[in-house]
Amino acid sequence: MSSATTMLGRNFKHTLRNPVAVFNGAIFPIVLMLMFVYVLGGAYDIPGNYVDYITPGMIILTVCYGLSGTALAVNSDMTKGIINRFKVMDISRSAVLSAHVAASMLRSLIAIAVLIGVALIMGFRPAASFPDWLGVIGLLVLVTFATSWITVALGLAAKTPESAGLISVPLVMLPFLSSAIVPADTMAAGVKQFADYQPFTPIIETLRGLLDGTPSGGDAVVAIAWCAGIALVGYVWSLSTFKKRA
Amino acid sequence: MAAGPPIVVRMTSSAITASGLRKAYKDKVVLDGIDLDVAPGTIFSLLGPNGAGKTTTVNVLTTLMKADAGTVRIAGHDVATDTKAVRAAIGVTGQFAAVDELLTGRENLKLMADLKRLGASEGKRVVADLLERFDLTESADKMSATYSGGMRRKLDLAMTLVGKPRIIFLDEPTTGLDPRSRRTMWDIIRRLVADDGVTIFLTTQYLDEADRLADRIAVLDGGRIVAQGTPAELKRQIPGSHVRLRFAGDAELDAALRLLANATRDDEDDLVLRVPSDGGARSVRTLLAQLDTESIEVEEFSVHTPDLDDVFLALTGRTSEKVNAS
Numbered sequence: 331m332s333s334a335t336t337m338l339g340r341n342f343k344h345t346l347r348n349p350v351a352v353f354n355g356a357i358f359p360i361v362l363m364l365m366f367v368y369v370l371g372g373a374y375d376i377p378g379n380y381v382d383y384i385t386p387g388m389i390i391l392t393v394c395y396g397l398s399g400t401a402l403a404v405n406s407d408m409t410k411g412i413i414n415r416f417k418v419m420d421i422s423r424s425a426v427l428s429a430h431v432a433a434s435m436l437r438s439l440i441a442i443a444v445l446i447g448v449a450l451i452m453g454f455r456p457a458a459s460f461p462d463w464l465g466v467i468g469l470l471v472l473v474t475f476a477t478s479w480i481t482v483a484l485g486l487a488a489k490t491p492e493s494a495g496l497i498s499v500p501l502v503m504l505p506f507l508s509s510a511i512v513p514a515d516t517m518a519a520g521v522k523q524f525a526d527y528q529p530f531t532p533i534i535e536t537l538r539g540l541l542d543g544t545p546s547g548g549d550a551v552v553a554i555a556w557c558a559g560i561a562l563v564g565y566v567w568s569l570s571t572f573k574k575r576a
Numbered sequence: 577m578a579a580g581p582p583i584v585v586r587m588t589s590s591a592i593t594a595s596g597l598r599k600a601y602k603d604k605v606v607l608d609g610i611d612l613d614v615a616p617g618t619i620f621s622l623l624g625p626n627g628a629g630k631t632t633t634v635n636v637l638t639t640l641m642k643a644d645a646g647t648v649r650i651a652g653h654d655v656a657t658d659t660k661a662v663r664a665a666i667g668v669t670g671q672f673a674a675v676d677e678l679l680t681g682r683e684n685l686k687l688m689a690d691l692k693r694l695g696a697s698e699g700k701r702v703v704a705d706l707l708e709r710f711d712l713t714e715s716a717d718k719m720s721a722t723y724s725g726g727m728r729r730k731l732d733l734a735m736t737l738v739g740k741p742r743i744i745f746l747d748e749p750t751t752g753l754d755p756r757s758r759r760t761m762w763d764i765i766r767r768l769v770a771d772d773g774v775t776i777f778l779t780t781q782y783l784d785e786a787d788r789l790a791d792r793i794a795v796l797d798g799g800r801i802v803a804q805g806t807p808a809e810l811k812r813q814i815p816g817s818h819v820r821l822r823f824a825g826d827a828e829l830d831a832a833l834r835l836l837a838n839a840t841r842d843d844e845d846d847l848v849l850r851v852p853s854d855g856g857a858r859s860v861r862t863l864l865a866q867l868d869t870e871s872i873e874v875e876e877f878s879v880h881t882p883d884l885d886d887v888f889l890a891l892t893g894r895t896s897e898k899v900n901a902s
Contacts, residue, residue: 420663
């Protein structure tokens with residue numbers, strides 16, 4: 331366990347020293363939120379306060395924006411030869427990989443905290459009770475855990491850092507094709523169908539319900555099932571790719 | 577040239593032994609039956625051109641890769657069945673500096689100390705010692721991405737030394753370094769053996785490097801060891817160094833040939849004579865003075881010392897260039 335925490339410290343130091351990662355992970359989602367609320371939001375016909383509607387969506391978008399940094403970090407470890415040093419030192423692959431997952435989760439959760447702070451300043455008024463907040467935290471831990479594992483797998487599978495940077499783009503696009511920014515009902519028929527069945531819609535709806543103080547059990551079950559499935563695929567895929575490559 | 581150890585009957589067991597190592601990628605054979613035996617406290621050099629299988633050998637010896645056949649024992653432990661014990665005994669510096677570019681030199685070393693579980697105060701002391709020893713104290717708190725190639729290699733080697741491994745593998749430790757950094761690296765390697773008594777296994781494509789550092793050299797070509805011995809033993813198989821003299825015409829060449837008893841004609845160039853020589857200033861001066869007194873004009877003059885190509889020519893009948901091309 332001690333080597334995993336040492337590696338986590340290393341990975342986190344990397345983040346703080348990489349301005350691009352800090353911008354993508356923490357600042358860009360805030361810029362997007364400001365744009366949606368103050369520039370585009372006026373044109374949307376959404377009942378109630380738009381900040382209240384979009385904040386849950388932006389939370390998930392923040393998770394996804396942070397993932398490109400994770401894919402890059404994992405890939406550069408593999409391609410720059412430092413992985414051989416760790417292997418010869420008998421650092422287990424689970425220590426190397428779980429440190430990346432933990433760093434990725436930590437980055438996301440900090441970025442989310444900052445985003446919620448900005449949302450509150452912008453007039454976000456969640457109606458969540460204390461147990462609802464616990465649910466929010468639990469769900470976010472689960473979502474970041476699952477998306478981090480799948481991203482670690484993608485980063486391991488990428489041949490070069492360039493392709494690792496590109497590989498997270500679909501993950502960034504997915505929330506846009508969900509109910510994150512506007513309700514799925516308003517989308518074109520094909521897109522709406524996709525939005526209804528992709529993982530981020532139930533996740534965002536669960537989050538929205540919890541923050542709204544009106545949690546919906548059905549969405550929550552689907553959201554948790556998606557997260558568990560994504561995490562499992564990411565975990566198994568990561569380990570097998572790591573074994574093959576290194 | 578490093579002074580060889582006195583010839584004694586070794587009672588201690590070898591630091592590294594390998595027998596019958598084979599490795600193939602798909603249908604391309606990379607290692608074709610490698611046998612090695614390295615005595616503790618010596619420098620062993622694996623010499624060969626690019627693509628000869630040097631890195632693959634290092635990877636197999638250091639547990640990074642499994643051989644298709646053959647056995648390896650490092651510090652008495654079997655690589656296949658006792659991987660953990662092997663890893664505890666060795667340090668490896670790969671061909672491409674494996675330093676963490678987003679960490680400072682000090683942080684890189686601290687990372688190694690933490691991973692080796694040295695403890696806070698012990699770790700701090702080891703890191704400070706290594707920075708001092710490798711002359712990196714001044715840049716210790718700069719990001720290692722800003723280091724020069726030579727500094728990076730030094731940091732890389734320093735990282736390998738955290739935890740005091742008894743057997744150190746260096747894969748082409750000076751490739752791409754400028755002459756001054758090469759010399760520094762050679763000094764460091766020699767001191768490691770002299771002061772700490774570690775065993776060093778190094779690969780190189782430079783004959784002079786193997787010559788200056790190694791107690792024993794094995795020449796690797798196409799996945800086989802084509803020669804093995806002390807530098808002196810190997811050099812006996814290589815054509816010696818000589819001076820090449822180029823003349824303006826046949827008259828001068830004939831005159832020189834009469835004057836210099838040990839000169840021979842060059843196979844490829846009609847106007848060139850080869851004169852065996854150690855290439856030193858004194859002997860060259862004597863040679864030129866001899867020609868001068870007879871007023872024989874030399875148009876071009878060069879000293880030729882044996883290099884890897886000569887070793888290859890002598891051992892395999894072809895040059896390393898051809899090995900690279902095939």
